[in-house]
Amino acid sequence: MTSHVPVEEQAPYGAGAERKPARRVRVHHLRELKQRGEPWPMLTAYDMFTAKIFDEAGIPVLLVGDSAANTVFGYSSSLPVSVEELMPLVRAVTRSVSKALVVADLPFGSYQISPEQALTTAVRFMKDGQAHAVKLEGGRRFAPHVEAITAAGVPVMGHIGFTPQSEHNLGGYRVQGRGDAAEDLVADALALQEAGAFAVVLEMVPAEVAKRITAELVIPTVGIGAGPDCDAQVLVWQDMAGMNQGKAPRFVKRYADLAGALSRAAGQFAAEVRGGEFPGPEHVFH
Ligand SMILES: Nc1nc(=O)c2c([nH]1)NC[C@@H]1CN(c3ccc(C(=O)N[C@@H](CCC(=O)O)C(=O)O)cc3)CN21
Ligand SMILES: CC(C)C(=O)C(=O)O
Numbered sequence: 667m668t669s670h671v672p673v674e675e676q677a678p679y680g681a682g683a684e685r686k687p688a689r690r691v692r693v694h695h696l697r698e699l700k701q702r703g704e705p706w707p708m709l710t711a712y713d714m715f716t717a718k719i720f721d722e723a724g725i726p727v728l729l730v731g732d733s734a735a736n737t738v739f740g741y742s743s744s745l746p747v748s749v750e751e752l753m754p755l756v757r758a759v760t761r762s763v764s765k766a767l768v769v770a771d772l773p774f775g776s777y778q779i780s781p782e783q784a785l786t787t788a789v790r791f792m793k794d795g796q797a798h799a800v801k802l803e804g805g806r807r808f809a810p811h812v813e814a815i816t817a818a819g820v821p822v823m824g825h826i827g828f829t830p831q832s833e834h835n836l837g838g839y840r841v842q843g844r845g846d847a848a849e850d851l852v853a854d855a856l857a858l859q860e861a862g863a864f865a866v867v868l869e870m871v872p873a874e875v876a877k878r879i880t881a882e883l884v885i886p887t888v889g890i891g892a893g894p895d896c897d898a899q900v901l902v903w904q905d906m907a908g909m910n911q912g913k914a915p916r917f918v919k920r921y922a923d924l925a926g927a928l929s930r931a932a933g934q935f936a937a938e939v940r941g942g943e944f945p946g947p948e949h950v951f952h
């Protein structure tokens with residue numbers, strides 16, 4: 667025993683977080699972090715090793731993003747990825763974490779048709795993927811979808827601003843909510859909160875607008891290209907860790923050079939095999 671505080675009374679993060687074992691992050695913990703003014707990080711994860719590493723590093727929320735379309739499956743946009751492709755990734759991540767709250771991103775076409783379709787897909791991710799919450803893109807027009815899912819007991823994260831599944835309608839990868847459009851974004855955020863969302867992602871939104879939405883909402887905002895005043899910040903992990911060597915969006919900061927490290931490792935392995943240096947005597951059975 668490392669603590670005299672009953673396990674049920676320990677917060678997963680913040681005060682007392684050093685006392686183990688920590689408990690599962692819940693949506694009310696995220697609202698408490700907002701009330702305390704403590705910003706929190708969110709990362710994507712798509713497999714076992716990264717999920718474990720991020721969970722143990724104290725990332726409270728992991729998103730199995732439909733960005734897996736780009737970062738796992740090699741599509742050039744997020745539109746083609748399916749529920750069937752994402753489900754095993756969700757299952758791998760949920761199996762691999764003990765604290766993090768795992769959010770399953772609903773892919774394009776799996777929820778837009780109707781609130782009923784949205785609930786059906788959300789239930790699949792909760793039941794078959796053992797996710798802890800789901801996320802979907804859209805504002806006021808998707809409030810009925812959010813309401814249907816939350817009414818069934820499933821936490822929903824909203825996503826407004828630049829919504830990649832609508833890139834063809836939005837006219838490309840562009841900042842949303844400049845000028846008069848700011849009012850629409852505020853209305854979208856309030857509608858999602860009213861519909862029962864537990865948090866809302868703001869993607870590529872002017873910092874001033876994100877700040878205003880963050881102040882108006884009681885639920886946390888999660889920024890990506892939305893400035894420093896959001897309650898939380900999210901990045902795609904391959905962008906954050908420099909695994910993605912492509913041109914990064916302006917909102918990305920690279921905290922490591924994983925592509926470089928892996929490339930050097932692979933190059934060294936190849937050279938040692940070609941040079942007859944690997945395997946050495948310590949790697950051989952007799
Ligand atoms: N690797 C990866 N990172 C992401 O952040 C991400 C994905 N994939 N896939 C799904 C969506 C798509 N997103 C993206 C992808 C690219 C830009 C981008 O190229 N932005 C440029 C141009 C902005 C502009 O033209 O105004 C930038 O410099 O920010 C933005 C969001 C965010 N998501
Ligand atoms: C960038 C985040 C918010 C996302 O939706 C994804 O990774 O799919």
Ligand SMILES: [Mg+2]
Nearest residue numbers: 731732733771
């Ligand atoms: Mg997404």
